[in-house]
Amino acid sequence: MYSAVPAAAGSPRRDFISVTLGPEEVVGVGGYNNSKAWRRRSCWRKWKQLSRLQRSVILFLFVFLAVCGVISYTSMWEPWKSITNKSLDDQRTEQEIPRLKLANPAVLPAPQKAEANHGDYPELSLQKPPKLPHVRRGPSNLQIKAPRRDTRLKTRHDTMRAVEELVEVDKVEKTEKSIISWRGAVIEPDQSTEPPSSKITEPEKPSSVEAEDQKEPVPINERQLAVIEAFRHAWKGYKDFAWGHDELKPLSKSYSEWFGLGLTLIDALDTMWILGLKEEFEEARKWVANDLVFDKNVDVNLFESTIRILGGLLSTYHLSGDSLFLEKAKDIGNRLMPAFKTPSKIPYSDVNIGRGTAHPPRWTSDSTVAEVTSIQLEFRELSRLTGDEKFQKAVDEVMKHVHILSGKNDGLVPMFINTNSGQFTHLGVYTLGARADSYYEYLLKQWIQGGKKENELLEDYMRAIDGVKKHLLQRSEPKKLTFVGELAHGHFSAKMDHLVCFLPGTLALGTHNGLAADHMKLAETLIETCYQMYAQAETGLSPEIVHFNLHAQKGHKDVEIKPADRHNLLRPETVESLFYMYRFTGDKKYQDWGWEILQNFNRYTRVPTGGYTSINNVQNPSNPEPRDKMESFFLGETLKYMFLLFSDDIDLINLDKYIFNTEAHPLPIWVPA
Ligand code: DMJ
Numbered sequence: 314m315y316s317a318v319p320a321a322a323g324s325p326r327r328d329f330i331s332v333t334l335g336p337e338e339v340v341g342v343g344g345y346n347n348s349k350a351w352r353r354r355s356c357w358r359k360w361k362q363l364s365r366l367q368r369s370v371i372l373f374l375f376v377f378l379a380v381c382g383v384i385s386y387t388s389m390w391e392p393w394k395s396i397t398n399k400s401l402d403d404q405r406t407e408q409e410i411p412r413l414k415l416a417n418p419a420v421l422p423a424p425q426k427a428e429a430n431h432g433d434y435p436e437l438s439l440q441k442p443p444k445l446p447h448v449r450r451g452p453s454n455l456q457i458k459a460p461r462r463d464t465r466l467k468t469r470h471d472t473m474r475a476v477e478e479l480v481e482v483d484k485v486e487k488t489e490k491s492i493i494s495w496r497g498a499v500i501e502p503d504q505s506t507e508p509p510s511s512k513i514t515e516p517e518k519p520s521s522v523e524a525e526d527q528k529e530p531v532p533i534n535e536r537q538l539a540v541i542e543a544f545r546h547a548w549k550g551y552k553d554f555a556w557g558h559d560e561l562k563p564l565s566k567s568y569s570e571w572f573g574l575g576l577t578l579i580d581a582l583d584t585m586w587i588l589g590l591k592e593e594f595e596e597a598r599k600w601v602a603n604d605l606v607f608d609k610n611v612d613v614n615l616f617e618s619t620i621r622i623l624g625g626l627l628s629t630y631h632l633s634g635d636s637l638f639l640e641k642a643k644d645i646g647n648r649l650m651p652a653f654k655t656p657s658k659i660p661y662s663d664v665n666i667g668r669g670t671a672h673p674p675r676w677t678s679d680s681t682v683a684e685v686t687s688i689q690l691e692f693r694e695l696s697r698l699t700g701d702e703k704f705q706k707a708v709d710e711v712m713k714h715v716h717i718l719s720g721k722n723d724g725l726v727p728m729f730i731n732t733n734s735g736q737f738t739h740l741g742v743y744t745l746g747a748r749a750d751s752y753y754e755y756l757l758k759q760w761i762q763g764g765k766k767e768n769e770l771l772e773d774y775m776r777a778i779d780g781v782k783k784h785l786l787q788r789s790e791p792k793k794l795t796f797v798g799e800l801a802h803g804h805f806s807a808k809m810d811h812l813v814c815f816l817p818g819t820l821a822l823g824t825h826n827g828l829a830a831d832h833m834k835l836a837e838t839l840i841e842t843c844y845q846m847y848a849q850a851e852t853g854l855s856p857e858i859v860h861f862n863l864h865a866q867k868g869h870k871d872v873e874i875k876p877a878d879r880h881n882l883l884r885p886e887t888v889e890s891l892f893y894m895y896r897f898t899g900d901k902k903y904q905d906w907g908w909e910i911l912q913n914f915n916r917y918t919r920v921p922t923g924g925y926t927s928i929n930n931v932q933n934p935s936n937p938e939p940r941d942k943m944e945s946f947f948l949g950e951t952l953k954y955m956f957l958l959f960s961d962d963i964d965l966i967n968l969d970k971y972i973f974n975t976e977a978h979p980l981p982i983w984v985p986a
């Protein structure tokens with residue numbers, strides 16, 4: 314190792330800057346001279362004697378200290394200024410002082426943290442309105458409403474009160490979570506179910522599901538008890554011989570499978586809730602929780618599984634508040650979405666819910682118009698609940714497309730639509746029966762569901778009813794019953810499906826929602842006709858299809874029944890319309906007609922070992938020829954509407970708050986009347 318300046322021998326090398334002082338700087342040498350000039354000269358000399366580096370270091374230190382001085386001066390000046398500036402201080406008091414008061418670390422987080430923590434302490438936000446954690450576990454009609462509070466806290470007292478309130482609310486919510494009132498009774502919900510998704514969109518939340526009057530339950534009457542008895546009998550057959558399968562075959566004491574998804578059980582869930590059948594409901598719920606699996610390699614019909622399964626799960630979720638049903642609804646909803654992947658966006662009829670593939674029926678690329686336009690209530694509601702707009706987008710697109718499509722006849726639609734071209738096919742045939750029926754029903758119901766804002770839906774509905782009046786209405790002989798026939802290439806046919814009997818109820822619902830009063834008049838005449846379709850058959854049960862006599866003939870009734878049409882599938886449409894008519898008019902004759910029908914179901918379709926069966930011949934009371942099948946809609950719709958028809962409690966599914974899907978599953982109206 315080399316050194317440029319060799320250190321003196323024996324002296325250790327020092328790593329510091331040496332400052333050499335002159336002899337006069339040595340105190341005591343040469344006497345003490347403290348004159349100003351001497352001191353200045355002496356300082357200057359000392360400064361000059363410093364090396365460049367030494368001078369730079371000293372200068373740097375000086376500048377650094379000066380900067381620090383300025384900074385601390387400014388920060389001390391501000392509070393001083395705020396204390397002295399009284400008016401400024403007064404202006405800020407409202408906002409700043411409460412924030413300072415909130416900074417009590419023993420109770421609440423510091424102010425800055427409080428702002429970043431709105432979710433935990435909603436009352437502490439001074440800018441946004443408070444959002445209380447919303448209870449969604451309880452049944453929708455029992456959910457508590459958050460107490461109204463100011464968004465601003467003005468005093469420490471207010472702050473503390475807000476905190477106490479939050480604690481109280483939390484307590485109430487916890488209690489609410491652990492108790493579900495069962496139409497008077499009290500049950501403990503399954504603790505394992507999670508609250509519904511936090512993604513639920515707040516803006517579209519209907520107020521109807523937030524706070525319904527918690528009044529005394531109206532006692533159940535004799536006729537309602539008879540419906541409960543009928544339901545229990547049907548359920549017994551299903552439970553004993555078809556548990557977890559699609560449909561009961563009550564005579565052969567077995568079951569039939571359509572999709573293999575427990576169709577009857579799901580369709581019946583909300584009926585059990587409405588009828589107050591707690592035990593049956595709990596048992597069915599367990600099956601849904603443990604055994605209902607949608608991850609199955611099975612083709613399902615989009616429409617049928619939407620109205621029965623998705624609709625049933627959604628309404629049960631709303632009535633019970635149990636998130637299990639929402640989770641299942643989301644699952645099936647997602648699995649049905651591949652149906653919309655078509656060139657025209659008009660969905661295919663069939664979906665494989667396990668594989669995620671969809672296809673039209675084997676013989677055609679057409680879908681049925683009623684099917685593609687009667688899945689909207691359910692998918693729209695699923696979007697509202699999940700906050701995922703894809704469901705609503707897909708079904709809204711179908712409605713928009715159909716709205717502008719040519720091929721309608723005064724608002725009446727053909728029965729088929731092509732999934733490739735998006736055009737109607739089989740033009741020229743118009744019916745309100747099979748393949749078109751619920752298109753009309755869902756126009757009105759979507760309009761009501763969405764808060765009566767979607768004008769295109771209303772336009773299409775009004776135009777269609779005008780089309781019905783213009784082309785399809787006729788009167789029969791001898792009783793002059795007004796009925797809805799069909800039009801085929803300009804030729805009127807006096808044929809009417811039992812399915813058309815949804816129409817009086819829909820018309821009445823329209824009038825109740827502010828539409829033309831003459832719709833109600835038409836509803837009154839049509840429900841009379843539907844009733845006559847029952848009354849004029851020997852069993853008092855309507856056939857699937859009737860033909861009306863247009864000309865009086867001796868010994869002939871209004872209703873003619875062809876051998877191929879004389880079956881009865883336990884369908885709900887007439888009872889459904891009777892329910893609406895009774896709700897809106899209070900005329901007891903509708904209840905009496907419904908009571909007759911129930912008795913005839915009991916007389917001709919009840920199977921002693923459990924269950925009810927559809928029959929082949931409504932004209933033969935001595936042998937109605939049981940078909941050995943109980944359709945899921947008998948429990949999902951027919952008995953539910955019976956029970957509601959016999960009730961005088963308008964809050965038992967209040968029609969200003971709920972809209973029934975076409976399978977009788979009530980869904981909330983987004984903006985209730
Ligand atoms: C049900 O599945 C629905 O009511 C549908 O709209 C028509 N068919 C049956 C009942 O008849």
